Amino acid sequence: MDQRINSLAACPVCANSARNLFKEDPQWPSYRCSDCGTVFLDPMPDAAALAALYTDAYEGAATGYFSKPEKKLRRSRGRIRLLRKFMPSPARFLDIGCNGGFMTEAAREAGYDAWGIEPDPVSISYARTHFTQCHFTEGTIEGFSPTNPDGAPLQFDLAYCSEVIEHIPEPASFLAHVHRLLKPGAIFYLTTPDISHPRRPRDVTAWDGYCPPSHCIYFTPKSLTRLLGACGFSVIRKQIAFKPGIKLIARRDDRPDRV
Numbered sequence: 001m002d003q004r005i006n007s008l009a010a011c012p013v014c015a016n017s018a019r020n021l022f023k024e025d026p027q028w029p030s031y032r033c034s035d036c037g038t039v040f041l042d043p044m045p046d047a048a049a050l051a052a053l054y055t056d057a058y059e060g061a062a063t064g065y066f067s068k069p070e071k072k073l074r075r076s077r078g079r080i081r082l083l084r085k086f087m088p089s090p091a092r093f094l095d096i097g098c099n100g101g102f103m104t105e106a107a108r109e110a111g112y113d114a115w116g117i118e119p120d121p122v123s124i125s126y127a128r129t130h131f132t133q134c135h136f137t138e139g140t141i142e143g144f145s146p147t148n149p150d151g152a153p154l155q156f157d158l159a160y161c162s163e164v165i166e167h168i169p170e171p172a173s174f175l176a177h178v179h180r181l182l183k184p185g186a187i188f189y190l191t192t193p194d195i196s197h198p199r200r201p202r203d204v205t206a207w208d209g210y211c212p213p214s215h216c217i218y219f220t221p222k223s224l225t226r227l228l229g230a231c232g233f234s235v236i237r238k239q240i241a242f243k244p245g246i247k248l249i250a251r252r253d254d255r256p257d258r259v
């Protein structure tokens with residue numbers, strides 16, 4: 001069964017159709033958009049291919065993934081200290097792709113009403129078992145619509161999404177859902193590999209950030225900022241990254257929801 005979707009008509013970030021071959025591959029060739037510099041697979045993996053990959057990835061790593069939990073919590077607390085400067089607690093926090101729940105727990109410790117969402121059942125089970133005072137949901141953001149007791153949509157003041165967006169074939173749709181879940185003025189912390197970073201190995205296959213088809217879209221700081229702008233977010237801070245990664249903080253604009 002071919003698990004690839006039809007060729008893309010245009011760049012998933014800027015909709016430009018001009019592009020150059022970036023990396024040849026018999027199954028998963030990638031292209032660089034001539035306009036915005038985003039690198040993307042074409043064809044993209046379909047939902048079944050992504051689901052299969054995702055499960056395999058977690059099964060393969062199951063024994064070691066949540067080793068050193070104290071170290072993971074310490075690192076998460078450091079990131080929460082940074083985020084508190086932009087959105088002090090108490091406030092409502094959401095980790096999109098929360099894995100074992102370490103960042104969610106660090107947010108709870110810091111006084112946030114802490115929520116996490118994650119499609120992998122093993123990870124979410126770990127999170128629920130270990131961090132019982134947080135709210136965890138198994139699933140993806142597309143189907144996530146929490147409500148207040150009165151039935152009104154529940155929105156968040158602060159969202160965290162680390163090393164997730166490079167797995168998403170339709171990032172604009174993903175960001176529209178993030179926008180829907182955040183309050184106007186909310187803070188959004190986002191990380192992803194940086195294909196344009198000076199320290200990225202020249203041979204892209206030697207770079208651990210390049211792993212098609214699991215990673216199907218590769219941003220530059222500029223192209224990610226552009227996409228965020230188009231989806232109703234303003235970048236307010238870019239962190240300096242010594243490794244080839246993008247770390248930025250954006251604010252949800254006061255425009256109406258786009259979904």
Ligand SMILES: [Zn+2]
Nearest residue numbers: 011014033036
């Ligand atoms: Zn583009």
